[in-house]
Amino acid sequence: MDSCSFLSNHFLIAMPGLRDPNFSRTVTYLCEHSAEGAMGLVINRPMSDIHLGDMLEQLDIEPVDPEIGRTTVYQGGPVQPDRGFVLHSGGRRWDSTLEITDKISITTSRDILESIAAGEGPESVLIALGYAGWASGQLENELGANSWLSGPAATDILFRLPAESRWQAAASLLRVDLNLLSGEAGHA
Numbered sequence: 001m002d003s004c005s006f007l008s009n010h011f012l013i014a015m016p017g018l019r020d021p022n023f024s025r026t027v028t029y030l031c032e033h034s035a036e037g038a039m040g041l042v043i044n045r046p047m048s049d050i051h052l053g054d055m056l057e058q059l060d061i062e063p064v065d066p067e068i069g070r071t072t073v074y075q076g077g078p079v080q081p082d083r084g085f086v087l088h089s090g091g092r093r094w095d096s097t098l099e100i101t102d103k104i105s106i107t108t109s110r111d112i113l114e115s116i117a118a119g120e121g122p123e124s125v126l127i128a129l130g131y132a133g134w135a136s137g138q139l140e141n142e143l144g145a146n147s148w149l150s151g152p153a154a155t156d157i158l159f160r161l162p163a164e165s166r167w168q169a170a171a172s173l174l175r176v177d178l179n180l181l182s183g184e185a186g187h188a
Contacts, residue, residue, distance in 0.1 A: 044166040076128030088122035124159035
């Protein structure tokens with residue numbers, strides 16, 4: 001794959017036939033994709049048993065507003081499920097920030113959580129535990145096997161749309177209705 005074909009800042013939309021329980025009916029935001037592999041966050045799997053307040057409590061960070069503690073945390077993927085990631089609107093940088101585009105960054109350092117708790121964080125955030133990762137060539141093979149659709153990401157889907165609507169909305173950007181696709185492969 002040449003560098004023009006890399007899919008950073010794209011959505012990976014699971015095809016209906018993808019049966020892997022980690023990725024069935026998911027949309028993953030690709031933070032990084034290169035010849036060495038890919039890394040992304042699943043953006044439509046909210047965790048029901050963990051909220052930001054739980055994470056802040058473990059880190060001894062007190063939010064200025066209890067509403068901040070109710071912020072949803074997402075199951076970002078099966079790799080390192082105890083590691084936190086904050087996908088956020090761009091602009092400001094923290095200790096460990098990777099700028100994906102001029103509008104989207106990812107940060108893994110404690111200082112962003114302190115800023116969020118103080119009400120001084122980024123305008124838009126998606127907080128996840130764990131990530132999705134692919135070794136060199138693995139994602140390309142899965143794309144070739146029609147496990148995924150891919151298309152450019154949209155910040156409104158990423159940060160504003162309810163989680164349960166993101167899978168179909170991401171596919172709709174490609175003018176695909178996932179409800180009309182079969183989960184079974186055919187043979188001619």
